[in-house]
Amino acid sequence: MKNKAQIGLGFRREIADAFLDGDIKPDFIEVAAENWIELGGYWGDVFRHVNEQFPLIVHGLSLSIGSPEELDFEFLKKLKTFLKTYHVEIYSEHLSFAKFENAHFFDLLPIPFREDSVKHISLRIRQVQDYLEMPLAIENVSYYTSVEAEMTEQQFINNIVEESGCNLLLDVNNVFVNAFNHQYDAYQFIDDMPLDKVSYIHMAGHKRIAPDLIIDTHGEAIIEPVYQLFDYTTKKMNPVPVLLERDFNFPELNELKTELTALRSIVNKNQYHHVIQ
Amino acid sequence: MLYNKQTYHAEKLLVEWCRTGNPVELNVTRQDGLKQYRRLFRNNIHNTLVQSFPIAFEVLPESEWSKLIDDYFATGKVTDGRVWLMAGNFYEFVTENGYAAIFNKPWLNDLLLFEWVEIEVHTMNDITKEHFLTSGDALNDVIEINPEYRLINLEYPVHLYAAEKTAEKKGSYFLLVYRHPENYKVKFSNLHPLAVVVFEKIRTERKSLKQIIDEMDALQEIPIGDTQKLELQSFVKLMLEEKAFLGFKSYYKN
Numbered sequence: 001m002k003n004k005a006q007i008g009l010g011f012r013r014e015i016a017d018a019f020l021d022g023d024i025k026p027d028f029i030e031v032a033a034e035n036w037i038e039l040g041g042y043w044g045d046v047f048r049h050v051n052e053q054f055p056l057i058v059h060g061l062s063l064s065i066g067s068p069e070e071l072d073f074e075f076l077k078k079l080k081t082f083l084k085t086y087h088v089e090i091y092s093e094h095l096s097f098a099k100f101e102n103a104h105f106f107d108l109l110p111i112p113f114r115e116d117s118v119k120h121i122s123l124r125i126r127q128v129q130d131y132l133e134m135p136l137a138i139e140n141v142s143y144y145t146s147v148e149a150e151m152t153e154q155q156f157i158n159n160i161v162e163e164s165g166c167n168l169l170l171d172v173n174n175v176f177v178n179a180f181n182h183q184y185d186a187y188q189f190i191d192d193m194p195l196d197k198v199s200y201i202h203m204a205g206h207k208r209i210a211p212d213l214i215i216d217t218h219g220e221a222i223i224e225p226v227y228q229l230f231d232y233t234t235k236k237m238n239p240v241p242v243l244l245e246r247d248f249n250f251p252e253l254n255e256l257k258t259e260l261t262a263l264r265s266i267v268n269k270n271q272y273h274h275v276i277q
Numbered sequence: 278m279l280y281n282k283q284t285y286h287a288e289k290l291l292v293e294w295c296r297t298g299n300p301v302e303l304n305v306t307r308q309d310g311l312k313q314y315r316r317l318f319r320n321n322i323h324n325t326l327v328q329s330f331p332i333a334f335e336v337l338p339e340s341e342w343s344k345l346i347d348d349y350f351a352t353g354k355v356t357d358g359r360v361w362l363m364a365g366n367f368y369e370f371v372t373e374n375g376y377a378a379i380f381n382k383p384w385l386n387d388l389l390l391f392e393w394v395e396i397e398v399h400t401m402n403d404i405t406k407e408h409f410l411t412s413g414d415a416l417n418d419v420i421e422i423n424p425e426y427r428l429i430n431l432e433y434p435v436h437l438y439a440a441e442k443t444a445e446k447k448g449s450y451f452l453l454v455y456r457h458p459e460n461y462k463v464k465f466s467n468l469h470p471l472a473v474v475v476f477e478k479i480r481t482e483r484k485s486l487k488q489i490i491d492e493m494d495a496l497q498e499i500p501i502g503d504t505q506k507l508e509l510q511s512f513v514k515l516m517l518e519e520k521a522f523l524g525f526k527s528y529y530k531n
Contacts, residue, residue, distance in 0.1 A: 034359045040403035040425070042461035062358025068278050068285050075358060100292040103354040106325070106363070107318045109295070112287045120279035144310030147303055148287040182306065213309060215317075 006241040007264045008057060011050060013043065014250050019050050024253055026260060028055040030243050033091075034062050037082050057090045057200065057241060058083060059169075062104055065124050065138065066097030066111035076131050083132065090200050090241065092137035092169040093128075095121070095157065110143040113156040118163060125164035137199045139169035142177045142206075142216035153178065154192040167199035172230045173222070173245075177206050177214045186229050195237040203230055203263060204245035219248035222259055227266065234270040242267060295319075296351045322350050322363075329364035330392045333385070336440050341380050345371060361400050368393040384433035384443045391435050391452070394427045398454045399463045401425065406458070406523065413525030415513045416487050420479050421523045426455035428468075428476070436465060455521045464519060471505060472512045483526070486513050 006027035011019060018024045029050065036047050062075065083091055096108035111117050129136050140157055151159075161168055170193060179186035205220030222244075234242075244259050278285070290301040294311065295318045305311050323346050327334045334342055345367075355366045368389040371377075377385040409421035431450045433443035451468040453476070468476065478489045490506055493499050501509075516522040 035361075037359065038402045040401050041399055041456055043400070044403055045461065064358075066288070068280050068288060072358075097288060099358070100288060102356055104356070104358050105292070105295065105318055106321045106355075106358075106360055107295075107314070109288070109291055109314060112284050114284050116279055116281045116284050120284075123279060144313045145305040145307035147291055147305055148283065149304075149306070181310065210309070213313070215313065 006055075007260050007267065008241055008243045009256065009260060010243060010245050010247065011054075012247060012250075015253075015256075016046055016050070018253055019054070020046065024257060024260075026054065026244075028057055028241060030057045030059050030245075032061045033058050033079055033082055034060070037078050051086055056086050056088050057243070058086075058088045058092070059139075060091065060093040061106070062098055063093045063128065064098040064104075065093055065095065065121055065128070066109075066117070067099050068120075069100075069102055071124055071127055072102075073131070076128065080132050083134070089134075090137060091132065091134060092139055092200060094141045095138045095160065096141045096143075108141050110141070110145065110147055111156075112147050113149040113151045113153060115150060118156065118159045121160055122164035125160070125166045129164075129166065135165075135167050135199070137167040137169040138164075139171055139202065140174050140178075140193075141171070142174040142181075144181060144213070144215075146182070153182075154189055158192070158194055161194050161197050166197075168194060168197045169200045169202060170195075170198045170233065171202040171204070172233055173202065173204040173206055173226050174216060176226045176229055177216050180214050181212070187232055190229065190233050190236070195233075198237055198240055200240055201230075201233070201242045202245055203242060217248065218245045221251070221255065222262075227262065230263070231266050231270065234267055235273040239267060239271050319346070319350055322346060325360055325363055326367055329361075329367070329396055330389060332392055332435075332440065333388050336388070337380075337382070337385075341376075341382075345376060348374070361396060364393045364396050382440075382444075383447070384435055384440050387431040387433045387443075388435045388440045390429060391431065394429055394452075394454050395463050395465075398425065398427055398456050399461070408527070409524040410527045411524045415517060416510055417485050418525040419483055419485050420513065420517075421526050422476075422480055423455050423458060423521050423523050425458070426453060426521065428453050428473070434467075436467060453521060457520050458523065459520070464521070466516070466519070466521060469508075469512075471499065471501075472509065474499065475509055475512070479522075486510065 008028035008030055009026040011029040011031050039047065094108050097111055098104060098108055125136055125138065175186050175189050179189060203222055204218045205222050206214050207217045207220055208214050242263050244263060246256060287303060290303050294301045295315045298315055326346065349367055349370050353370045355363050371389055372386045377383055404424040406424060407421060429452050431452060432447055434446055434450045435443055436452050451470065451473045453466040453468050455464055457464060475489055478484065486509060490501055490509065494501055
């Protein structure tokens with residue numbers, strides 16, 4: 001899938017039949033590794049079938065790159081087997097922490113934007129990449145407060161990408177959400193990102209729960225300002241796979257198809273834009 | 278670890294806040310944002326466990342369910358990142374911390390076990406099945422059991438009656454929970470203690486039903502009358518029909 005624009009959709013159980021019956025045909029699917037590793041029975045069978053029909057990108061939830069404790073190599077071993085079994089070319093994880101003192105809490109907490117965090121996380125990313133023998137794409141996450149920060153989010157991301165040598169999964173919706181919640185310029189943020197290191201893009205909807213607070217829900221349609229930011233972003237970079245994330249509150253399939261089409265038309269329009277400029 | 282003490286401490290306090298809601302001294306840019314984490318974090322746990330334990334959620338008063346969620350949220354420790362395993366961890370947490378006694382609901386542990394085992398059997402990794410024959414003699418041939426099962430012993434028959442009505446029915450109940458090898462549906466069979474003994478012997482000793490009955494008779498382990506012999510034959514036939522037993526081992530055929 002490298003260097004070729006592809007539009008994918010998250011494979012979720014609630015809409016599994018649509019994939020299996022051919023009612024929706026994205027260029028690829030994305031799954032969370034933890035939801036499918038060593039899964040048997042009905043869903044194991046479904047997964048094998050859907051994997052025969054679509055290229056697979058794997059996103060992670062529990063690696064917890066920002067945890068203080070040692071990496072979980074038992075999990076990495078299972079993950080490596082999973083990635084090899086299904087010929088996965090892109091594996092991504094969140095720039096956050098999701099466990100502490102080996103207790104998982106199944107949500108993404110913000111890592112303090114600090115110099116020692118950069119060193120700690122960069123080392124762990126290199127360890128993961130060495131172990132898996134493939135690059136890791138690290139995702140800019142939505143966050144609702146920063147904690148004990150010494151630098152800005154964009155400095156933090158840039159420093160980690162540079163020091164670890166990882167790729168970036170650029171979540172454009174998260175940029176929008178964070179810019180709104182923390183009152184910075186989303187377009188400037190995009191300009192400041194290492195776009196040559198972006199190997200994958202996420203797009204999603206969100207929910208505004210207060211006049212000054214947006215929550216990244218993955219349960220709503222993408223709004224126009226996020227499409228505009230996506231348009232701006234894709235003009236500035238090589239085409240990479242783009243995923244529509246929808247995890248809750250699933251609409252009619254036609255609505256998902258409309259979103260996939262909208263993303264594709266923007267990517268196609270911008271495919272050679274940055275080369276011409 | 279390359280975190281310094283301050284960074285480590287910041288993460289620790291953030292987790293403590295999320296788990297307990299107790300005030301912490303953290304330098305944050307948005308206090309309202311901090312509150313969102315606790316809300317989102319708790320919702321995740323709550324929603325996962327409601328989905329995993331629909332009966333327990335239904336029968337427990339809201340205050341008791343909330344107490345379980347809050348306590349688990351504050352002090353539970355899930356060491357595996359696969360979310361479906363949280364249900365098993367929650368069952369252990371509730372059992373180990375004695376909530377059945379605290380709530381005066383002696384059936385609580387069994388109810389949670391019953392609901393968790395259904396999830397486990399439905400979801401657990403496929404187990405490679407040995408070669409077997411689909412036709413044979415239920416009495417004289419060696420049975421190949423379906424390896425995707427759990428056999429649990431319950432004190433309260435929560436699989437037979439509404440949980441609240443089982444407090445007066447304390448006893449020893451055996452429930453075979455297995456996954457149909459073709460349609461993957463989870464099925465349940467309430468087993469008589471004698472059937473459990475035979476099931477275990479089939480599983481571990483790889484003998485035919487006739488051999489097992491004859492040996493039990495000879496050793497006078499358990500006296501088996503003609504009626505019980507017929508019942509055991511019916512049991513084996515039923516388990517074969519229901520695919521709890523897959524078929525017959527060809528190489529053990531008498």
